[in-house]
Amino acid sequence: MREELSEKNITCPYCWETFSVLIEPSLEVGESYIEDCYICCRPIEIFIAHNSHDSVDIRVSRIEGNEF
């Protein structure tokens, strides 16, 4: 079985730069994980809103109480 990763463009909720992240296919809908912004290095919560064979819908949000 191949481990395929979905590449998604996200917009950082801190610096508003757009960059791409790789979403692991093992993540289930409703799960979230933390990815550091590639530009400003602040932690972004990435929430899996929908996940099917070739499409992943994600939401991004700031980490509460962890403002820099």
Ligand SMILES: [Zn+2]
């Ligand atoms: Zn950023």
